[in-house]
Amino acid sequence: xxxxxxxxxxxxxxxxxxxxxxxxxxxxxxxxxxxxxxxxxxxxxxxxxxxxxxxxxxxxxxxxxxxxxxxxxxxxxxxxxxxxxxxxxxxxxxxxxxxxxxxxxxxxxxxxxxxxxxxxxxxxxxxxxxxxxxxxxxxxxxxxxxxxxxxxxxxxxxxxxxxxxxxxxxxxxxxxxxxxxxxxxxxxxxxxxxxxxxxxxxxxxxxxxxxxxxxxxxxxxxxxxxxxxxxxxxxxxxxxxxxxxxxxxxxxxxxxxxxxxxxxxxxxxxxxxxxxxxxxxxxxxxxxxxxxxxxxxxxxxxxxxxxxxxxxxxxxxxxxxxxxxxxxxxxxxxxxxxxxxxxxxxxxxxxxxxxxxxxxxxxxxxxxxxxxxxxxxxxxxxxxxxxxxxxxxxxxxxxxxxxxxxxxxxxxx
Amino acid sequence: xxxxxxxxxxxxxxxxxxxxxxxxxxxxxxxxxxxxxxxxxxxxxxxxxxxxxxxxxxxxxxxxxxxxxxxxxxxxxxxxxxxxxxxxxxxxxxxxxxxxxxxxxxxxxxxxxxxxxxxxxxxxxxxxxxxxxxxxxxxxxxxxxxxxxxxxxxxxxxxxxxxxxxxxxxxxxxxxxxxxxxxxxxxxxxxxxxxxxxxxxxxxxxxxxxxxxxxxxxxxxxxxxxxxxxxxxx
Ligand SMILES: Nc1ncnc2c1ncn2[C@@H]1O[C@H](COP(=O)(O)OP(=O)(O)O)[C@@H](O)[C@H]1O
Ligand SMILES: [Mg+2]
Numbered sequence: 001x002x003x004x005x006x007x008x009x010x011x012x013x014x015x016x017x018x019x020x021x022x023x024x025x026x027x028x029x030x031x032x033x034x035x036x037x038x039x040x041x042x043x044x045x046x047x048x049x050x051x052x053x054x055x056x057x058x059x060x061x062x063x064x065x066x067x068x069x070x071x072x073x074x075x076x077x078x079x080x081x082x083x084x085x086x087x088x089x090x091x092x093x094x095x096x097x098x099x100x101x102x103x104x105x106x107x108x109x110x111x112x113x114x115x116x117x118x119x120x121x122x123x124x125x126x127x128x129x130x131x132x133x134x135x136x137x138x139x140x141x142x143x144x145x146x147x148x149x150x151x152x153x154x155x156x157x158x159x160x161x162x163x164x165x166x167x168x169x170x171x172x173x174x175x176x177x178x179x180x181x182x183x184x185x186x187x188x189x190x191x192x193x194x195x196x197x198x199x200x201x202x203x204x205x206x207x208x209x210x211x212x213x214x215x216x217x218x219x220x221x222x223x224x225x226x227x228x229x230x231x232x233x234x235x236x237x238x239x240x241x242x243x244x245x246x247x248x249x250x251x252x253x254x255x256x257x258x259x260x261x262x263x264x265x266x267x268x269x270x271x272x273x274x275x276x277x278x279x280x281x282x283x284x285x286x287x288x289x290x291x292x293x294x295x296x297x298x299x300x301x302x303x304x305x306x307x308x309x310x311x312x313x314x315x316x317x318x319x320x321x322x323x324x325x326x327x328x329x330x331x332x333x334x335x336x337x338x339x340x341x342x343x344x345x346x347x348x349x350x351x352x353x354x355x356x357x358x359x360x361x362x363x364x365x366x367x368x369x370x371x372x373x374x375x376x377x378x379x380x381x382x383x384x385x386x387x388x389x390x391x392x393x394x395x396x397x398x399x400x401x402x403x404x405x406x407x408x409x410x411x412x413x
Numbered sequence: 414x415x416x417x418x419x420x421x422x423x424x425x426x427x428x429x430x431x432x433x434x435x436x437x438x439x440x441x442x443x444x445x446x447x448x449x450x451x452x453x454x455x456x457x458x459x460x461x462x463x464x465x466x467x468x469x470x471x472x473x474x475x476x477x478x479x480x481x482x483x484x485x486x487x488x489x490x491x492x493x494x495x496x497x498x499x500x501x502x503x504x505x506x507x508x509x510x511x512x513x514x515x516x517x518x519x520x521x522x523x524x525x526x527x528x529x530x531x532x533x534x535x536x537x538x539x540x541x542x543x544x545x546x547x548x549x550x551x552x553x554x555x556x557x558x559x560x561x562x563x564x565x566x567x568x569x570x571x572x573x574x575x576x577x578x579x580x581x582x583x584x585x586x587x588x589x590x591x592x593x594x595x596x597x598x599x600x601x602x603x604x605x606x607x608x609x610x611x612x613x614x615x616x617x618x619x620x621x622x623x624x625x626x627x628x629x630x631x632x633x634x635x636x637x638x639x640x641x642x643x644x645x646x647x
Contacts, residue, residue, distance in 0.1 A: 005526055016514060323510050326471055327571070328499020328527040330492045406471045410510065 006337050010344035013313075024309035025349025027302020028389055032350045032382040035295045036357025036374065041364055042287050044372035049280045052369075053203060054273030059140045061243040064111075064271040065090055065098070065233040065250060071276040087267045088258070089229040098253055104237060104246040109134040110216050111232040112225035118212065119185040120173040128169060129211040130186055132221045133234075137213060138164070138197075140236040146170075148180040148195030151215050159217035164195040168209035186212065189219045202369070232271075247272075299385060302349065303393040310342050310397035321401050322409025334402040335395075342394025343387050350386020354379055418578055418610050419445040419468065424477035426463050426633075437463040439633040440477065447578075450605040451612045452624035460633040461614045465583045468612065469504045470494045482578055499527050503572025505582035505613075509564045511556045511571075517543060518552040521571045528575055542570040546600055562593035569600055573609075580604065582613040586620065598623060 014021040057071065058064060068084035076084075092110070099108045113131040117124060131137075138150040143164075151162050163184055170179045179193045191214065200208035214220055225231055235250065237243035247270050254268050314321070321334060329337075361372040426438040437460045445451055453461050466472035467479060470486055473494070479487040486497055498504075511520045521539040530538070543552055546566040556564050565585060572580055582601070586594035602623055605611045613624070621627050622641070629636040 012514070319510075320512055323512060324523065324527075325495065326469075326498060326504055326510070327524045328495050328575075330495045330527070332492075333527055407466055410471075410506070 003336075003340065006340035007344055009337065010341035011348075013341060014345060014348060020309070021345060021348070024305055025302070025345055025352070027298055027305050028346045028349035028386055029302075029353040029356065031295045031298030031302055032353025032386060033356040033360065034298060034353075035291065035382055035385070036354055036378050037360040037364075038287065038291050038294075039378040040357070040361035040372045040374045041370065042284055043375050044361070044365065044370040045280070046284060047373065048370050049277055050273070053280075054276045056141075056200070056203065056208065057276055058271065058273045059142065059234065059236055060273075061238065061240055062140055062234060062236040062273070063243060063247055063250075065094070065235065065254070066231070066269045066271050068269050069271055069275065071271065089226070090233055090268065091230065092228050094254065094257060095230060095233045097257060098233065098235070098250055101253060102235070102246060102249055104242050104249060106238075106242075106246050107136040107140055107234075107236040109137040109140055109234040110230050111137065111234055112216075112221065112230060114224040116187045116220070116223060118169065118173065120179075120182060123173050123175075124185075125169065125172060127210075130220060130224060131211065131213045132216045132218065132224050133213055134216055136236075137234065140234050144198045145195045146198040147178070148193070150195055151213075156215040156217055158215075159219065159221075160215055161189065161191045161218050161220075162194045162215065163191040163218075164197060164213045165193055166197050166209040166211040167199040168207050169212060170196045184212075186214070186220045187223050191218070191220075243272075295385070299389050302346070303389045306342055306346055306390060306393040307397060309345070310338060310394050311400070313341070314338065314397045314401040317401075318404060318409045318412035321404050322406050322412065325404070325406040326410060331402040334404075335398045338398030338401050339391055339394040342398065343390035346390025346393065347383065347386040349390075350382050353386070354382050357382070416447040417444055418447050418449075418482060419443070419612075420478075420480040421468075422478045424464070424467065424479060425475045426460070426467065426472070427475045436633050438467075438474070441630070441633070441635050443628065443635065443638070445579075445610065445612065448605070448608050448610055449612075449626055450601075450610075450624045451626045451628060452621035453612065453614045453628045453630065454616055454618075454621050455630035455636065456616070459630040461630055462583055463633075464630065465581055465612070465614055468579070469502050469581045470498045471504070495527075499524055500575060501578045503569075503575065503577035503580045505565070505568050505572050505580070505585045507584040507587040509556070509561075509568045509588075511564060511567055513556050516553050516555055517548060517559065517567045517570075520556075520567055521574050524571060524575045538574055539570070542574040543567070545573065545604075546570045560593070561589050562596050565589065565593075565597050566600060569597075569604075573604070579610045579612060582611070584614050584616075586615070586617075594620070 067087050067089050095108070095110050111131060111133050113129055115127045116130045117126050118128050134156055135151060135153045145164070146167065148164070150164055151160070155162055163186065165179060165184070174182060179196055182193050184191045184193050202208060235246055237246045250270065251266065255266060258267060260266065324334060358374050361374050364370055365372040421441060421443050424438055424441045428435040428437060441464065453464065455461050463472070467474050474487050477487065478485060481497065481501060486494070489497065518536070518539050521542055522535050525535040525538060540549065540552060543549055546569050548563060548566050548570065551559060551563060556567070559567065586597050589597060598620060601611055601613065615621055624641065626640050628638045
């Protein structure tokens with residue numbers, strides 16, 4: 001008998017027994033919904049963490065030479081913390097040395113920052129992130145300017161008191177006025193606004209626009225970091241491979257500069273977006289490890305339910321089986337009919353699950369900033385699992401049906 | 414090939430019921446020619462249905478031989494029997510045995526599905542079988558939308574659709590009133606005239622009277638077997 005014939009027959013049975021069919025495929029539906037929703041949410045989270053979080057926090061293909069990590073994931077033991085505190089700071093000399101000797105092409109920026117007070121006219125704001133950086137900083141952070149211009153290497157060199165401000169600052173302090181060319185007091189020091197960075201939006205609900213960047217040598221530097229030291233030295237490579245190469249080079253240079261012996265632990269830290277993502281990756285790994293188990297449980301339950309439904313169907317349709325056999329259905333015809341029916345039932349469940357999962361993913365996307373994209377592979381896995389569970393669950397009832405004696409089956413009521 | 418369609422020798426069928434053995438057939442020997450119209454009669458419990466089921470390859474004998482169209486069917490098992498049922502036999506039941514959720518057309522198409530006939534040819538053949546029994550205008554009806562006589566005609570169309578070498582009917586009018594029975598018997602008579610071999614079970618003498626041969630069973634044995642040549646032409 002033809003495969004499509006069997007599917008058509010199965011679909012008709014499902015349609016005529018809507019409610020019963022719906023309950024029988026609930027398990028598969030839940031399992032597949034879960035699979036689709038969790039995968040798309042976790043993957044959306046991944047995209048979010050990588051694009052919006054790590055790359056925006058640190059910069060694409062960028063690493064930061066630091067005394068110690070400042071993006072913390074998980075607990076740091078007291079001992080480690082004390083060791084970090086004893087480390088020497090990164091110096092101007094370190095930055096110069098690396099910048100002049102690094103073979104891998106890269107962009108560099110010294111970086112210090114502190115939360116300070118700013119004022120324009122009668123308006124002022126506290127706790128604004130004031131950064132001192134080199135001109136390449138805007139490129140490293142991928143900051144586009146909404147208006148004005150970034151500061152130049154010459155202005156960095158000269159320590160010209162100019163400032164590029166974040167969108168929130170422009171909005172709050174310069175409400176209704178064009179901030180370009182306006183005077184801004186940073187901790188009482190007079191600056192001139194030359195640019196406004198395009199709105200960066202929020203990250204986990206925290207505004208990313210509450211900052212101002214000044215040339216590294218500008219007057220406020222003395223309030224940001226101690227003489228001759230840096231919070232961070234940013235290095236941006238062209239691609240992930242050259243970033244790794246640059247990191248190896250910097251690691252080696254710093255070890256030489258600090259006269260570390262082989263085997264001795266490095267007393268500095270190269271912070272990457274990857275490091276910032278470590279904690280998230282742990283959570284994602286746990287979710288992805290738990291997922292197959294949870295999906296498997298619902299599918300096994302779903303399979304058992306379908307098997308029972310199919311056993312009931314075989315019992316209820318004994319007479320039909322007798323009729324079919326009397327008309328020439330072979331064992332394999334009956335077997336195929338019920339296996340296909342079971343697989344169709346389960347696949348319909350999987351399809352509904354996929355739909356519901358996608359709906360859930362979109363609901364999450366609408367309600368949160370997560371770009372919950374549905375992973376095509378999870379849809380494929382859902383369909384395959386649906387078919388497999390249905391076939392697995394259908395084989396036993398179908399083989400019972402196929403073995404029925406025609407006369408006995410015909411006599412059933 | 415001879416005109417012998419059915420040949421049974423010393424056919425025996427025993428049912429084991431716990432400690433008891435029921436001898437439903439005790440050595441029946443019989444031959445049926447092509448285009449015969451045979452009525453099987455006998456009191457209730459005499460083994461008529463048992464014999465029909467064996468002739469229809471729905472059941473197998475405990476002993477003895479059954480040859481259908483030169484093939485020894487009594488030695489076949491399962492799938493081979495299913496094939497014979499599908500190709501050689503049209504069976505009409507007292508209780509119609511139609512699929513309740515399928516239309517008349519779909520019911521008639523069933524044997525063709527198992528014969529592997531393509532869907533287009535299937536439809537054509539099923540429609541023409543329904544037309545043969547006078548139901549060409551009822552093909553889309555489900556059994557519960559049809560009268561008893563119409564249902565039985567759908568069942569006959571289904572039995573005919575694979576052009577079987579024998580048409581078996583076990584008390585086909587048992588569930589019908591006399592007017593409807595008359596209508597069904599006319600269909601059988603017409604099919605016989607067109608060359609179909611017909612074997613039917615009945616315990617009504619006027620129905621048996623239409624056949625050209627009457628076989629009577631009693632206690633699982635052949636009690637009589639007589640030709641009615643005068644009726645054959647009728
Ligand atoms: N499946 C069965 N199990 C046990 N005994 C049976 C079975 N089928 C028929 N019989 C017995 O075999 C005998 C013949 O039955 P059957 O062929 O149905 O008679 P008829 O159709 O002539 O009325 C009866 O005694 C009946 O009780
Ligand atoms: Mg009977």
